[in-house]
Amino acid sequence: MTGPARSTRLAADPRPAADPAVGLAAVRESYDTVAADYVRLVVPPEGMDPVSRAMLAAFAELVRETGGGEVADLGCGPGRVTAYLGGLGLTAFGVDVSGEMVALARRAHPGLRFLHGSMAALDLPDDSLGGILAWYSVHHTPAEQLPRLFAEFARVLAPGGHLLLGGHAGDARLSPTTAYGHPVSYTSHLVPAARLAELLAAAGFTVTARVEQPHPQKADRSYVCLLGELGRRTA
Template sequence: MAWLSDTRSSYDTDASGYAEKVRGLLDERPYLRASLALFAQLVRDAGGGPVADVGCGPGHVTGHLHDAGVDAFGIDLSSEMVAIARRDHPHLRFEVGTMTDLDLADDAVAGIVAFWSVIHVPDDAVPGVFLEFGRVLRPQGLLLIGFHVGDQTRHTSTGYTGRPISVDSHRRTPGKVRGWLRDAGFTTEAELVVGPDDDVPGALVFARSNA
């Protein structure tokens, strides 16, 4: 799959630039912090358990969840990202892997957070990714997904470090994501659109596995 290898090599190339860009970002994003706090509370209310931060990048969200009392670990396609995550959060577990084929047993996790990572998965591969999330989630497990709102695909050819990369980011409506989730056996419990008047709003969708 060309998109997968392009995404991997792009984030390998740009890992340090991306990590610098998002350092401390959660401090400036109250709606993201509130969503993560709610997610942590809902996972705890359901009895706790491991939570996978899928497409964790440099691990700042994984670290935030850990600080919120969640047994969080990170998975990312890019080995360079995972190296940075391990360096910055040496007390946490990070593994290289892909959301298209997670190296996790069925029903292994109580929750999944996927913040702005499914944005790199093309439409025709999203249903398979959501089925994979449902496979590794416990029955009634919770998914929190964050993504750019819109209906276009943006191609990026220069990374934050100024080096050439090649990666697509797909913007989606919450309704489109909700439809894919429904087809994959999830019930959407809540949606939040952050910055609805911005050029590119962000969406956060909380969904629970029916299985």
């Protein structure tokens, strides 16, 4: 279920571009601060809505059908979705910029691997993954930096591998001062679903499915899931 493409103001946005280093530090520090209460307040995968769980299941089946391979859960937080992927038959590991989140994930799931690092600069070889999950984790990346981020996803994903991107969609820059009961300093950069699909295509992905669900309170925002398959590389 998709909505009509909407025009965006991304190209004409007069606001200054965000400094990547400052933005990354704000995300790291904020999630270090909220980590324990995030686990307490955020619904685990088993409690997600049926559409979200169905998209995770579809992603897992696609990865299995194309030979498996390791799956990276980028922006894994406390590792609950990483572990959920394991229950769907995948060999998954997590990556997160927040050291506190990684520590929580390692304690809760000692049998899984969790790496402390940025999804924009992965310490992984080229073509090494069978799948990538970016679940509610790319919205802290400014729109002008998404092409580089998606190029990094394409670098580490093997040709024919699958990506599932799930998260917020819209056309806004949000800077909350509190979240999960704590002060935060990160910014959320919401991009329309159609634009996300365009950027994935430019990075070499064929978008094979796109599902949007309306936000329950905000008419100009939605929740989106995009499934993509990485094409064969050309010389």
